[in-house]
Amino acid sequence: MSMVLLDKEVFWPPADELLEAAERIRRRLGEWPAGSKAWRICLSEPDHPRSGDLIVGNVEPLPDGVGRLTVGAGRATLHLDDVEYELEGEWSDDWPAALAAFLDCGFEPHDALVLALAWRPANLDELDAWPVDFSTFPRVANLPAAPSKPFPHCPDRLGLYPVLPSAEWVERVLDQGVETAQLRRKTTDSGDLKREIERSVAAGAKHQARLFINDHWQEAIKAGAYGVHLGQEDVDTADLNAIAEAGLRLGLSTHGYYEILKALHFKPSYLALGAVFPTTTKVMPTAPQGLPRLARYVRLLDGIVPLVAIGGVNGAVLRQVLSTGVGSAAVVRAVTEAPELAAAISALQHEFGR
Known part of the structure; x- marks a missing residue:
């Protein structure tokens, strides 16, 4: 598989170790159609934010097409295009590299973030390197309580x-x-x-x-x-x-x-x-x-x-x-x-x- 990450500005400022980790993960994810937009993960606020930037940290205001990503203490929040996506759980320190890899697979940032937080380094040791253990996936935060009475079951195959x-x-x-x-x-x-x-x-x-x-x-x-x-x-x-x-x-x-x-x-x-x-x-x-x-x-x-x-x-x-x-x-x-x-x-x- 051609390494498309090498042709993009994936991190700002450039982060060689993160890029290498992202490439290792991306290589094991197989062929996927490229996304319609090239995203850049900014580890600090750039002097001139541009559409397609995901800035890690507290940044206000956000220009159109620029996302803010805050991660810490068991909670990750993505704010993009006036929508806030909040997730909670536990994740690996490799999540920025995994996020870059899943963005390169064409996933929208909120879905790529879910996959990145579910990613574990042990996935690289498996035949299938995708996150497939549902217990590692984060939860969506701040949702209203589910009904106290469960919904009746459907047949497994409708x-x-x-x-x-x-x-x-x-x-x-x-x-x-x-x-x-x-x-x-x-x-x-x-x-x-x-x-x-x-x-x-x-x-x-x-x-x-x-x-x-x-x-x-x-x-x-x-x-x-x-x-x-x-x-x-x-x-x-x-x-x-x-x-x-x-x-x-x-x-x-x-x-x-x-x-x-x-x-x-x-x-x-x-x-x-x-x-x-x-x-x-x-x-x-x-x-x-x-x-x-x-x-x-x-x-x-x-x-x-x-x-x-x-x-x-x-x-x-x-x-x-x-x-x-x-x-x-x-x-x-x-x-x-x-x-x-x-x-x-x-x-x-x-x-x-x-």
């Missing part, structure tokens, strides 16, 4: 998971033997929403299927849905205690390591990992994850929580997605735009061994 726009689609898909589905109803009409959710929940009950409602947790509780699916932004506004007390399952969206750690704090029934591929069904907050990252997430989280791959998944790539070991894959257009629904579902189910 299988084919169509995300559908209407109750009619839910009925059609469940009639074909699909056991897990989600209603993602985009409407501001409260009457329409109530009818669509109640009709979808009834279809789920008829088929003894796992029917999740996207976003609208109050209506899902009232209708007695199997579960709800929420995005990261919804965790701050939804009443998770009410969802848990009602006995509904909870699925949470994630888009990288930091969001995975945040979501796990609330002990959800499953995690959605995405977007794996580019998707046009919704605006995504991050670039596509790709199969290599999906495989890493699956290896780290196997046995901890059920996982669903989501984003751009269709029949052409489903076999590759499932080869990562993920137990479920969400699809949208592979079902809703299929020329022949029964044949499309049969082909997709075949990839799951059904």
Whole structure:
């Protein structure tokens, strides 16, 4: 593998020992697509900070595109673009070198920081030099308490998971033997929403299927849905205690390591990992994850929580997605735009061994 670190200004001021350590780590991480931005770790404040600098220490104010990183006493905080990422735990003295290596692998700074804090020098002695021991990973700090009543469990492998726009689609898909589905109803009409959710929940009950409602947790509780699916932004506004007390399952969206750690704090029934591929069904907050990252997430989280791959998944790539070991894959257009629904579902189910 070519050593791309040698062609970049990785540390400021130059730090030969740190650069050598970063290169050792980076060499063992394998080939990864380069990130869209070259980051520089500044061990002291430069005279002229530039976009892409991560300055270690207390720096105010921060110019656009410049991050502040404070680490010490079991807590690490990254402040970047008016967002603060706080982590707590224990880590190796090698974290700056590991941070440089994971930034070079194309991870955004908050995800690269998670990996750097999980990194241990002993990883270099393993066949796989990535952090794979979940006990070494930091925790997201300053989160509200998880619900006192745990969310009910889901099967470890949820299988084919169509995300559908209407109750009619839910009925059609469940009639074909699909056991897990989600209603993602985009409407501001409260009457329409109530009818669509109640009709979808009834279809789920008829088929003894796992029917999740996207976003609208109050209506899902009232209708007695199997579960709800929420995005990261919804965790701050939804009443998770009410969802848990009602006995509904909870699925949470994630888009990288930091969001995975945040979501796990609330002990959800499953995690959605995405977007794996580019998707046009919704605006995504991050670039596509790709199969290599999906495989890493699956290896780290196997046995901890059920996982669903989501984003751009269709029949052409489903076999590759499932080869990562993920137990479920969400699809949208592979079902809703299929020329022949029964044949499309049969082909997709075949990839799951059904």
